[in-house]
Amino acid sequence: MATRTSTIVHKQSANPSFLKATFAIIWKDVAAEFRSREIFSAMLVFSLLVILIFNFALELDIVTRQSVTAGVLWVTFAFAGTLGLNRSMAVEKDRGCLDGLLLAPVDRAAIYFGKVISNLVFMLIVEAIVLPVYSFLYNVNLFNPGLLLVILLGSIGYIAVGTLLASMAIQARTRDVLLPILLFPVAIPVLIAAVKASEGFLAGSDFSTIYAPLSLLIGYDVIFTAIPYMVFDYVVEE
Amino acid sequence: MITVHKLFKRFGMKTVLRGLDFEVQPGEFVALLGPNGAGKTTFMRILSSLSRPSLGTVSVAGYRLPDQAAAVRARLGVVSHLPLLYGDLTAEENLRFFGRMYGVQDIEGRITEVLELIGLAERRRDLVRTFSRGMQQRLAIGRAVFHDPDVMLFDEPHTGLDQDASVMLDEVLRSVAAKGRTIVMTSHDLLRAEDLATRFDILSRGSIAASSTRKELGKNNLLTFYRDALAG
Amino acid sequence: MQSKPPALKILDISSVLVLAIATYLALIYAPEEAVMGQVQRVFYFHIGTAWTGLLGFLFAAGLGIVYLVKQDIKWDIAGVAAVEISAVFFLITIMLGSIWARPIWNTWWTWDPRLTTAAITELIYIAYFMLREGIEDPDRRARFGAVYTLIGGISAPITFFAIRLFRTIHPVVIGGGDPNAQGTFAMTPHMEVAFFFGLFAFTVIFIDLFWNRIRMGQLAAKVEQLKLNLMH
Numbered sequence: 001m002a003t004r005t006s007t008i009v010h011k012q013s014a015n016p017s018f019l020k021a022t023f024a025i026i027w028k029d030v031a032a033e034f035r036s037r038e039i040f041s042a043m044l045v046f047s048l049l050v051i052l053i054f055n056f057a058l059e060l061d062i063v064t065r066q067s068v069t070a071g072v073l074w075v076t077f078a079f080a081g082t083l084g085l086n087r088s089m090a091v092e093k094d095r096g097c098l099d100g101l102l103l104a105p106v107d108r109a110a111i112y113f114g115k116v117i118s119n120l121v122f123m124l125i126v127e128a129i130v131l132p133v134y135s136f137l138y139n140v141n142l143f144n145p146g147l148l149l150v151i152l153l154g155s156i157g158y159i160a161v162g163t164l165l166a167s168m169a170i171q172a173r174t175r176d177v178l179l180p181i182l183l184f185p186v187a188i189p190v191l192i193a194a195v196k197a198s199e200g201f202l203a204g205s206d207f208s209t210i211y212a213p214l215s216l217l218i219g220y221d222v223i224f225t226a227i228p229y230m231v232f233d234y235v236v237e238e
Numbered sequence: 239m240i241t242v243h244k245l246f247k248r249f250g251m252k253t254v255l256r257g258l259d260f261e262v263q264p265g266e267f268v269a270l271l272g273p274n275g276a277g278k279t280t281f282m283r284i285l286s287s288l289s290r291p292s293l294g295t296v297s298v299a300g301y302r303l304p305d306q307a308a309a310v311r312a313r314l315g316v317v318s319h320l321p322l323l324y325g326d327l328t329a330e331e332n333l334r335f336f337g338r339m340y341g342v343q344d345i346e347g348r349i350t351e352v353l354e355l356i357g358l359a360e361r362r363r364d365l366v367r368t369f370s371r372g373m374q375q376r377l378a379i380g381r382a383v384f385h386d387p388d389v390m391l392f393d394e395p396h397t398g399l400d401q402d403a404s405v406m407l408d409e410v411l412r413s414v415a416a417k418g419r420t421i422v423m424t425s426h427d428l429l430r431a432e433d434l435a436t437r438f439d440i441l442s443r444g445s446i447a448a449s450s451t452r453k454e455l456g457k458n459n460l461l462t463f464y465r466d467a468l469a470g
Numbered sequence: 471m472q473s474k475p476p477a478l479k480i481l482d483i484s485s486v487l488v489l490a491i492a493t494y495l496a497l498i499y500a501p502e503e504a505v506m507g508q509v510q511r512v513f514y515f516h517i518g519t520a521w522t523g524l525l526g527f528l529f530a531a532g533l534g535i536v537y538l539v540k541q542d543i544k545w546d547i548a549g550v551a552a553v554e555i556s557a558v559f560f561l562i563t564i565m566l567g568s569i570w571a572r573p574i575w576n577t578w579w580t581w582d583p584r585l586t587t588a589a590i591t592e593l594i595y596i597a598y599f600m601l602r603e604g605i606e607d608p609d610r611r612a613r614f615g616a617v618y619t620l621i622g623g624i625s626a627p628i629t630f631f632a633i634r635l636f637r638t639i640h641p642v643v644i645g646g647g648d649p650n651a652q653g654t655f656a657m658t659p660h661m662e663v664a665f666f667f668g669l670f671a672f673t674v675i676f677i678d679l680f681w682n683r684i685r686m687g688q689l690a691a692k693v694e695q696l697k698l699n700l701m702h
Contacts, residue, residue, distance in 0.1 A: 097324060106308075168601065185622070188629050231620065235614065251698050
């Protein structure tokens with residue numbers, strides 16, 4: 001039925017595979033971000049400001065520091081994360097780019113995973129800078145493989161559900177304020193588990209006490225990657 | 239190339255398209271005209287697979303919508319009044335990205351070819367955010383033809399362009415049409431439409447009120463035809 | 471205007487009756503609890519609203535899935551009804567719990583898993599309404615609402631388990647024996663009657679409100695439709 005009426009030589013195009021489409025989106029986001037550094041600089045400066053404000057709000061003396069470090073870090077990451085998510089999805093909406101993505105003959109889930117991975121990359125880069133800065137400012141050693149694992153797992157869950165909710169929030173009239181309101185109440189399990197596990201690793205606790213929050217984190221990551229994967233179509237299509 | 243039968247589209251309680259019938263033969267250039275709120279953009283979004291029909295059948299390039307949307311998308315090029323481009327990427331990076339999303343082979347060769355076609359070869363390494371509205375719109379057409387689609391949809395491509403930019407856009411549109419592609423374009427601008435299209439359909443209150451080929455129209459004025467169709 | 475179906479009228483009257491009986495059972499029939507005294511009586515309603523509110527929320531998540539599969543607006547009307555009533559029931563639960571906690575735990579509020587989960591769940595409801603508020607297109611509003619009830623319905627129980635990683639002081643009345651709990655008590659047979667009847671009463675009231683709310687949603691849709699017909 002699809003008769004080729006065109007005479008152009010470049011006829012070989014086949015719908016790209018899931019992986020190729022996902023990587024194309026990641027490449028696009030990273031290339032654009034590498035140039036503008038909009039999301040990265042906003043998230044980073046914001047994170048540093050939050051940490052400074054905590055310093056005054058909590059009087060982070062040597063004793064308090066031990067007990068609140070995990071909490072301060074995760075609150076900082078959560079706030080900076082919403083900033084990055086909002087911006088990353090707003091870029092898609094501004095020049096109608098989301099329609100551009102939807103017009104391509106690729107699986108919608110590839111669009112979702114592409115955005116999740118680029119958002120995750122931005123978040124991990126910011127975290128990779130915030131951690132040594134925090135260590136330096138408060139003289140706490142954060143280079144603990146267990147903590148790094150928790151940060152990775154926590155960020156995955158937070159970004160996975162955040163990317164879905166951000167793609168809803170940008171389509172609403174109140175888009176700038178909506179994301180944290182939608183995201184925080186449903187991201188609480190991941191934040192609690194991440195704080196608990198981080199505390200455990202920082203205090204050098206026995207693994208038996210870290211086991212529960214760690215498995216909760218993994219469970220959350222699995223569930224909240226699977227559900228958005230299934231419903232993303234309904235969020236972006238009409 | 240495009241067959242639409244008894245198409246209805248409702249948004250909640252509001253019915254925008256009411257039993258629309260529409261048929262386009264291969265190689266036709268159809269201008270879809272009508273007042274604001276007639277349902278032009280809604281109809282274009284359904285043809286471009288971005289919106290689902292509430293009722294009725296739609297097929298584009300031989301594939302049914304929405305079931306075979308992926309097959310339709312591979313054969314479809316869309317230009318809307320938004321450029322659908324990334325401001326922080328250069329012209330060639332934008333094309334490269336969309337080339338990958340469509341699985342185009344020999345992307346680099348195609349980039350050079352398309353940039354020549356739309357007259358932006360000089361600006362290939364410049365950021366799209368530095369482009370004028372007219373240049374963005376030409377690049378948007380470059381993006382839409384990149385995977386060499388059989389069917390092209392233009393939704394108000396002239397919106398926001400000044401006279402010079404419109405004339406340049408028309409040249410690009412003509413060269414795109416000259417490849418024998420099937421084209422549907424919505425427009426407010428009767429003069430531009432009269433220049434470009436081979437057939438004129440008037441959309442009013444969610445269905446096609448009148449249709450005439452350039453031949454049938456003969457010496458008659460498009461404006462008269464348009465007014466009569468809306469009055470009738 | 472269609473009149474209320476007789477079955478719904480009967481249900482309305484039954485709701486009032488069971489509420490009256492439940493009140494009698496809770497305030498007069500059930501004996502005064504030896505340690506906590508009269509304030510323990512709020513517990514009969516507290517559990518009733520808590521359970522129906524919680525089940526209503528999970529029910530809404532189920533309706534969300536049905537809506538996403540069927541794409542029929544009637545499932546959205548039912549979903550909104552379930553969320554609205556559950557939100558009110560939850561608010562009542564939290565307030566009654568607070569009244570009880572003041573003399574027993576010596577504080578209006580404490581960061582116990584159940585209380586915290588209840589508060590977070592209430593915030594999810596509020597976010598749900600704010601999300602709907604911000605979207606014009608009724609179909610999209612329904613889709614987003616369905617997706618959010620689903621996400622919320624799954625995350626709320628996980629939140630509960632997550633907070634359980636901390637210690638609890640909330641009494642577990644049925645099938646639980648946490649030595650840290652404060653305010654635990656054993657139920658006498660009379661108390662059990664009041665307790666289970668309270669659960670039953672609020673289930674009946676939930677169903678009655680749910681049915682009425684769906685009817686209201688359908689009538690609102692009809693009014694919308696008539697308005698649009700008038701305009702055209």
